[in-house]
Amino acid sequence: MQFDYDVSGDDFSRAGTASQDIKKRLQQLGVPVTVVKRTAIAMFEAEINMVIHAHGGQAHVTIENDKITIVMEDHGPGIPDIEKAMQPGFSTAPDSARDLGFGAGMGLPNMKRNSDFMHIDSTVGKGTKVTMEIRIKNA
Amino acid sequence: MTIRQAAAVVGGTFACHEDLADKEVKTACGSDMMSDVMAFYHDGGILLTGLMNVQVIRTASLMDIDAVCFVRGKEPTEEIIELAQENNIPVFKTELPMFPACGKLYAAGIKGNGQEES
Numbered sequence: 001m002q003f004d005y006d007v008s009g010d011d012f013s014r015a016g017t018a019s020q021d022i023k024k025r026l027q028q029l030g031v032p033v034t035v036v037k038r039t040a041i042a043m044f045e046a047e048i049n050m051v052i053h054a055h056g057g058q059a060h061v062t063i064e065n066d067k068i069t070i071v072m073e074d075h076g077p078g079i080p081d082i083e084k085a086m087q088p089g090f091s092t093a094p095d096s097a098r099d100l101g102f103g104a105g106m107g108l109p110n111m112k113r114n115s116d117f118m119h120i121d122s123t124v125g126k127g128t129k130v131t132m133e134i135r136i137k138n139a
Numbered sequence: 140m141t142i143r144q145a146a147a148v149v150g151g152t153f154a155c156h157e158d159l160a161d162k163e164v165k166t167a168c169g170s171d172m173m174s175d176v177m178a179f180y181h182d183g184g185i186l187l188t189g190l191m192n193v194q195v196i197r198t199a200s201l202m203d204i205d206a207v208c209f210v211r212g213k214e215p216t217e218e219i220i221e222l223a224q225e226n227n228i229p230v231f232k233t234e235l236p237m238f239p240a241c242g243k244l245y246a247a248g249i250k251g252n253g254q255e256e257s
Contacts, residue, residue, distance in 0.1 A: 013218065016197040023201060033203075040201040041177050048174075048194075088178075098172075101190040101198075106174035113178070 002062045007047050007072075009056025012100055018059050019044040029063065031136060038114040039068050039134050045107045046072040046130055052097045053077065054128065070115075070132045078124035086112065140164065140248060142206045142229050145185055148247045149240045151208060151231035154215045159229045164205050167249045169241045173198040180252055187240055189213060193222050200226040210237045 003025070005018035023040040031039075043059065050057045054076020062069040079085050085092075086108050093103025112118045115132035122128040143160035145167075146153065153160065166184035170176050173194055176186060186199050187208045196219055199207050207223065209215055209232040215223075223230045233240050245251075 013193045016194060016201070019201060020197060037201070037203065044197070044201050045174065045177065100192055101171060101173040101188075101194055104172040104174040104178075106172075106178040110174060110178050 002060065005059040005061075007050045007056045007059055007074075009051055009054065012051055015047050015051040016044050019047055022061050026063070026068070031063075031068075035068070035134060035136050039070070042111045042114040042132050042134065043070050043072075045110045046070065046132070048102050049107050050074050050076070052093050052102060057127075066136055067116075068134045068136065070130075070134075072130045072132075073127065074129075075127040078126055078128055079120065079122040080124050082120050082122060142185065142231075145206070145244060145247070145249060146208070146231045146233075148243050149208065149233040149235055151233040154209075154230045154232060155220045155223050156227060156229040157231075159227060160206070160231075162205055162229075165250060166252060167208075167241070167244055168252065169210075169237050171237075177202060182252055185244070185249070187237060187244075189237055191216065191219070193218055195219065196222040196226060196228060196230075199223075199228050204228070206231070208233060208240065210235060210240045 008014050019040050026036045054074035057074030060071040088109045089105040091103050091105035097103035116135045117133040119131045141161050164184045166182040168180040169187040171190045183205050185206045186204045189211050191213050206229040212234040
């Protein structure tokens with residue numbers, strides 16, 4: 001099954017609602033707790049990134065028997081140096097984001113750590129597409 | 140100890156869900172950066188923070204954190220209390236700054252995340 005969300009770039013307080021919704025749905029489906037948590041964290045960070053850096057975007061989540069695929073797509077400024085962006089602590093977030101409790105440079109590392117596969121496709125000036133997969137292993 | 144006992148240790152007052160405060164907690168973390176909470180903390184327990192926005196509750200909810208403590212006498216907003224109500228997360232506040240609040244809880248037996256303990 002697939003779920004699609006618009007992530008609004010205007011309202012920081014709404015960021016994370018899509019992740020919360022997915023978390024609830026996965027819990028209802030009886031997905032193992034650790035998988036639910038990893039999915040929720042990876043998607044939440046991606047949502048926050050979209051709001052901070054890209055003025056929102058779209059989130060698509062596909063749930064299959066053996067894996068969850070999250071695709072986050074935006075039309076923001078793109079990431080000039082992905083390798084650098086992946087370094088824990090590296091951040092280009094404005095101070096306004098830090099005032100809100102984000103921009104610690106842990107977003108992308110958190111997303112990678114909580115997914116089994118992550119690919120970033122980004123073009124400067126056009127946007128960024130992040131694909132993450134979390135495998136469902138039954139405990 | 141329970142969430143209620145932990146709140147008492149820091150002289151805390153509940154803003155919501157005192158009814159869920161009898162749950163046992165063993166660990167806590169203190170941070171104003173929610174990404175750091177998600178990166179370095181994995182244990183349920185109590186989140187102490189001076190950050191005051193709904194993302195604190197959302198982070199707590201996504202991380203299965205058992206309770207949130209706002210430090211430095213900050214009053215949680217209505218929006219925050221509403222979301223915490225919805226997500227069944229007890230919220231309390233303390234007049235103490237972050238460091239003494241964490242120190243008192245640590246001295247009372249609340250631990251960090253596991254790997255850094257002796």
